[in-house]
Amino acid sequence: MSKKRRDYKLTFYSRIEDFVNGKEEFLLYRPTGTTEAKKLETLEEELTEAADLLEKREARQKVQDNTEPLDFLKRFHRLYGIIAVLVCATMMGMLMITVSWLPKFGEPGNPANNEVIARYIEKGQEETGAVNVVTGLILNYRGFDTMGETHVLFIAASCVMILLLIAEGEEKKSSYAFDRYLEPKNDIIIQKVAAFLVPVVFVFGIYVILNGHLSPGGGFSGGAILGAGLIMYVSAFGFKKTQRFMNEHVYKIAKVSALCFYVCCLSYYFYMGAHGYDNHIPLGTPGNIISSGLILFINIFVGTEVACTMYAFYALFRKGGL
Amino acid sequence: MTFIENFVPFSIILCMGAGIISSALKGRTSRRFSIIILSVVLILSCFVLGYTVYLGHAFVYVMGKFPAPWGNELRAGCLEGLMAVFFSVIMLLSVVGGIRGQNDDIREDKMNLYFIMIDLMMASLLALVYTNDLFTAYVFVEINTMAACALIMIRDNGHTLVAATKYMIMSLLGSGLLLIGISMLYTITGQLLMPNIHEAVVRLNETGEYAIPLTVVIGLMSVALAIKSALYPFHSWLPEAYGYSTASSSAILSSLVSKGYIFLLIKIFYRVIGMDVMVGHKITNILFVFGIIGMIMGSVTAIRQTDVRHLIAYSSIAQIGYIYMGMGLGSNAGMVAAIFHIMAHGATKSMLFIAQRGLVEVSDGSKDFSDLKGSGFRNHLAGLAFAVGAFSMVGVPLLAGFTSKVYFAEAAITAVRVKMWIAMITLAISTILNAVYFIRAVISVYTPRNMEYKDSSYKPSTNMAFALICFIIFNFFLGILSYPIANTIETGLKVFD
Numbered sequence: 001m002s003k004k005r006r007d008y009k010l011t012f013y014s015r016i017e018d019f020v021n022g023k024e025e026f027l028l029y030r031p032t033g034t035t036e037a038k039k040l041e042t043l044e045e046e047l048t049e050a051a052d053l054l055e056k057r058e059a060r061q062k063v064q065d066n067t068e069p070l071d072f073l074k075r076f077h078r079l080y081g082i083i084a085v086l087v088c089a090t091m092m093g094m095l096m097i098t099v100s101w102l103p104k105f106g107e108p109g110n111p112a113n114n115e116v117i118a119r120y121i122e123k124g125q126e127e128t129g130a131v132n133v134v135t136g137l138i139l140n141y142r143g144f145d146t147m148g149e150t151h152v153l154f155i156a157a158s159c160v161m162i163l164l165l166i167a168e169g170e171e172k173k174s175s176y177a178f179d180r181y182l183e184p185k186n187d188i189i190i191q192k193v194a195a196f197l198v199p200v201v202f203v204f205g206i207y208v209i210l211n212g213h214l215s216p217g218g219g220f221s222g223g224a225i226l227g228a229g230l231i232m233y234v235s236a237f238g239f240k241k242t243q244r245f246m247n248e249h250v251y252k253i254a255k256v257s258a259l260c261f262y263v264c265c266l267s268y269y270f271y272m273g274a275h276g277y278d279n280h281i282p283l284g285t286p287g288n289i290i291s292s293g294l295i296l297f298i299n300i301f302v303g304t305e306v307a308c309t310m311y312a313f314y315a316l317f318r319k320g321g322l
Numbered sequence: 323m324t325f326i327e328n329f330v331p332f333s334i335i336l337c338m339g340a341g342i343i344s345s346a347l348k349g350r351t352s353r354r355f356s357i358i359i360l361s362v363v364l365i366l367s368c369f370v371l372g373y374t375v376y377l378g379h380a381f382v383y384v385m386g387k388f389p390a391p392w393g394n395e396l397r398a399g400c401l402e403g404l405m406a407v408f409f410s411v412i413m414l415l416s417v418v419g420g421i422r423g424q425n426d427d428i429r430e431d432k433m434n435l436y437f438i439m440i441d442l443m444m445a446s447l448l449a450l451v452y453t454n455d456l457f458t459a460y461v462f463v464e465i466n467t468m469a470a471c472a473l474i475m476i477r478d479n480g481h482t483l484v485a486a487t488k489y490m491i492m493s494l495l496g497s498g499l500l501l502i503g504i505s506m507l508y509t510i511t512g513q514l515l516m517p518n519i520h521e522a523v524v525r526l527n528e529t530g531e532y533a534i535p536l537t538v539v540i541g542l543m544s545v546a547l548a549i550k551s552a553l554y555p556f557h558s559w560l561p562e563a564y565g566y567s568t569a570s571s572s573a574i575l576s577s578l579v580s581k582g583y584i585f586l587l588i589k590i591f592y593r594v595i596g597m598d599v600m601v602g603h604k605i606t607n608i609l610f611v612f613g614i615i616g617m618i619m620g621s622v623t624a625i626r627q628t629d630v631r632h633l634i635a636y637s638s639i640a641q642i643g644y645i646y647m648g649m650g651l652g653s654n655a656g657m658v659a660a661i662f663h664i665m666a667h668g669a670t671k672s673m674l675f676i677a678q679r680g681l682v683e684v685s686d687g688s689k690d691f692s693d694l695k696g697s698g699f700r701n702h703l704a705g706l707a708f709a710v711g712a713f714s715m716v717g718v719p720l721l722a723g724f725t726s727k728v729y730f731a732e733a734a735i736t737a738v739r740v741k742m743w744i745a746m747i748t749l750a751i752s753t754i755l756n757a758v759y760f761i762r763a764v765i766s767v768y769t770p771r772n773m774e775y776k777d778s779s780y781k782p783s784t785n786m787a788f789a790l791i792c793f794i795i796f797n798f799f800l801g802i803l804s805y806p807i808a809n810t811i812e813t814g815l816k817v818f819d
Contacts, residue, residue, distance in 0.1 A: 013480025020483055095502070098538040102509050111512035111522070116391045127388070144385040144394040148449070148461035151338060151442060155465055158345065158438050159472045167429060252346050259342040267335050273387035274331075275323060 129283030129292035130213035166320035194236035201229035209303035219302025227310025258304035337445035349433025364410040371403030397454035401814020419676035419789030420570030427568035473571040485562035496549035503542035547587040551580040554616030564635035569679035577668035610650025616643025621755035659729035666722035673793035674711040680704025712760035722800035
């Protein structure tokens with residue numbers, strides 16, 4: 001461990017660290033046990049001492065500094081603001097002028113309306129088996145891009161975990177115990193409404209996922225709806241009930257298996273496609289629920305991943321764990 | 323189609339799969355798993371490099387059933403193969419060399435998250451190298467940005483949080499500009515595949531149609547990638563990001579992340595817009611000017627640092643300036659020098675960051691030069707590696723940095739007269755400035771003081787020793803056997819079009 005500077009606790013950085021780690025709201029939880037209470041007291045004493053030191057330091061600084069540099073800084077900040085606004089305005093103006101030189105939106109003769117788009121629209125249904133051309137485009141023609149996009153969600157959830165995951169121990173307990181501190185517990189109105197709405201939302205989400213290749217929708221939007229349903233359930237009934245079917249274990253299994261299957265399916269598809277082999281994936285009759293080959297399964301995998309990510313965001317921001 | 327061609331997509335997908343599986347593993351296991359995967363990717367990339375050099379031209383791998391303008395496509399020539407090998411070597415050595423640092427700096431329960439980021443970073447770098455489609459490049463730029471952010475903030479303290487926030491703001495500004503550029507380019511050309519865009523751009527340039535949007539697109543893309551790779555006026559995020567994160571992260575950020583973006587910019591130069599159009603729009607002159615300013619300013623700021631991490635970080639700004647200077651010369655020779663310097667700087671900077679960690683370990687954890695005095699005697703190998711790295715950056719013969727400076731000078735001589743004078747004089751001044759701070763750093767590392775820090779129970783980590791020895795060999799290899807590498811780069815650039 002690198003030696004922290006002795007006055008690290010006094011710096012701006014330490015306060016940011018405390019804020020992110022939730023130590024600023026430490027006072028919500030006051031353990032009554034003797035050792036912990038003492039620890040808290042000593043910590044508070046240290047903090048007040050630190051604050052005193054900081055004040056003294058600032059006072060000394062004020063005496064040392066003349067007022068002139070501060071004035072200069074103030075002027076600099078004002079100037080900085082003005083320049084920033086000017087730069088942004090120039091940038092905006094430049095982009096606006098450029099847009100006026102771009103081809104007009106929706107004209108038939110635009111460069112973007114070329115053989116690429118024509119094939120997507122004309123042959124999309126025949127080649128991918130999906131009635132919804134957009135789904136066919138993103139999951140079949142440009143499947144590799146969409147795989148990257150799904151990994152963006154995965155990596156975003158992992159990033160939030162790095163930032164907000166609370167370590168095992170006392171802090172985790174307090175955070176878990178007080179996650180409903182400012183909210184009504186077992187609010188009857190929310191619970192009744194949720195009991196009515198949550199099944200509807202779930203069914204609608206599953207419908208959007210499974211109909212991704214037939215109607216507007218698909219894994220991304222359906223997964224977001226499922227995630228919203230989960231969040232509604234949590235906010236009505238609390239984490240204890242939710243954790244019976246959606247805990248860290250289930251989250252991990254669902255996410256990892258969905259992504260693994262996704263990657264495996266696409267690898268098979270890429271390999272067969274690149275070598276010009278027939279991939280033996282029946283496309284079915286366009287319009288049927290079981291059709292369009294891999295697209296249906298990929299939608300299910302993407303939907304699972306998105307729902308898990310949405311729920312994980314909510315749980316992490318609320319109590320720092322799943 | 324030979325079997326080796328499958329290695330190109332396979333190495334990308336392998337890294338992605340490793341990232342997914344890492345999220346289900348325990349901390350230390352995920353590291354072992356990651357190291358195995360990175361080694362496999364290194365071997366696969368070596369095969370790809372050998373195959374492309376043997377083939378003499380590039381090959382295209384269709385991702386899926388539908389050929390290029392409709393589906394996605396990867397493309398590998400010998401330059402791509404070389405970059406893939408280089409990226410995987412540095413990634414592997416940085417991860418292995420910083421193992422003790424990771425154990426100290428990263429919380430046990432977040433260790434597997436760190437290796438998700440390492441794996442996905444590798445996947446995104448490989449995809450940036452191999453992609454033949456501008457939008458795929460954007461998707462992987464996004465993954466790269468997020469992973470880099472996470473690599474900074476994995477070490478949980480206030481400094482890294484501030485650094486990650488700064489990095490995120492600047493980097494997202496770059497991503498946004500890049501996206502605007504790509505969508506404008508799509509609007510005026512109607513293509514996303516690189517060769518097709520190139521064709522359309524050449525046609526537009528001849529007819530003069532959409533001249534203003536084309537200029538804006540070129541400007542936006544260059545500025546976006548310059549921001550993301552910390553060219554001089556956009557470097558404000560860099561010192562903190564490199565200075566406070568864990569040693570492996572600093573090594574990866576400095577020698578891979580920014581280099582990935584620069585390589586993408588070079589691809590855009592050659593394969594998307596075309597070098598003639600780029601030079602015709604004078605964007606190379608602008609990059610040249612900022613590169614020159616960066617070379618001087620980075621070094622001048624580095625002289626004032628008393629913290630070894632910050633010194634190395636500011637030196638990075640100067641070295642990025644070198645690369646942009648080479649690209650700004652607007653000639654093939656300049657580009658070869660720039661790409662060679664990407665490799666030389668990557669190999670040296672990651673070694674410096676890893677060696678610095680070894681020196682700090684034996685100096686009571688302090689990064690200040692007053693405490694680091696004599697650390698070369700307490701940890702011999704780290705001291706040696708630090709000295710080799712510093713000499714390489716200064717440009718002592720036989721080392722990688724010297725060779726790249728020779729290539730820069732050779733390229734500058736053939737350039738336009740004004741550029742030649744400016745480039746030569748700045749190279750000379752910058753070399754002296756480099757010498758001022760790096761030689762001073764080496765001298766203070768080898769000044770026999772602070773003997774009270776000597777701890778007889780201290781054992782240097784074998785992983786770090788292994789990584790440092792590999793780094794030193796790699797450095798000498800780049801310095802002495804530079805000819806085949808420069809040759810490969812040159813043929814790679816030729817088959818780029």
